[in-house]
Amino acid sequence: MKKEDTVLAGFHAVSSRMKRDSSSIRIVYYDPKRRDQRMRRMIEEIEKAGIRLMQADNNRLDGFSHEVPHQGLIALAAPIDIGMSFDTLMDNLAGNPLLLLLDGVTDPQNLGAVIRSAAAFGANGVILPERRSASVNAAAWKVSAGAAAHMPVARVVNLTKALEGLKERGYYVVEIG
Numbered sequence: 566m567k568k569e570d571t572v573l574a575g576f577h578a579v580s581s582r583m584k585r586d587s588s589s590i591r592i593v594y595y596d597p598k599r600r601d602q603r604m605r606r607m608i609e610e611i612e613k614a615g616i617r618l619m620q621a622d623n624n625r626l627d628g629f630s631h632e633v634p635h636q637g638l639i640a641l642a643a644p645i646d647i648g649m650s651f652d653t654l655m656d657n658l659a660g661n662p663l664l665l666l667l668d669g670v671t672d673p674q675n676l677g678a679v680i681r682s683a684a685a686f687g688a689n690g691v692i693l694p695e696r697r698s699a700s701v702n703a704a705a706w707k708v709s710a711g712a713a714a715h716m717p718v719a720r721v722v723n724l725t726k727a728l729e730g731l732k733e734r735g736y737y738v739v740e741i742g
Contacts, residue, residue, distance in 0.1 A: 570591065572630060574703050577707070579611075579638055582706075592618075592641050594619050594629065604638070626638075666728065667692070667693050677701075680718070681712045689717070692720075
């Protein structure tokens with residue numbers, strides 16, 4: 566494992582990365598004891614994509630994923646920066662977008678769940694503060710069930726200024742909590 570590798574744990578995380586950028590995946594480890602149809606299909610897709618595939622026992626997979634459930638499947642991939650600037654996010658929006666601004670979300674699993682929920686409700690982006698906020702890591706990818714691959718995430722230095730910027734652009738702002 567390279568120091569800069571991103572660990573993707575589970576079917577959704579690996580599958581969504583393959584759809585977004587399969588060339589970023591360096592190697593996939595899988596549990597050969599898992600012989601169900603879902604694993605067979607995933608192995609076929611990985612082989613078709615030309616990604617290196619290795620068998621690994623459950624202990625090794627646990628070592629890669631730490632406390633993130635891996636379902637017998639781990640990928641090591643180059644990091645993809647899904648973050649963008651506030652201005653880039655705003656420039657790419659059209660119509661009446663729904664944006665979710667988060668403050669105080671420091672647990673990556675909670676962030677993944679929020680990203681998944683935001684995607685389910687049709688949000689067009691998530692905005693997070695640069696400091697004191699969870700990052701979209703392996704745990705967030707896993708919990709997001711693949712939504713992290715498609716949901717634009719912007720990082721801002723100051724959330725209050727981002728809210729002011731939205732108001733200046735004519736957005737309605739609803740503050741909860």
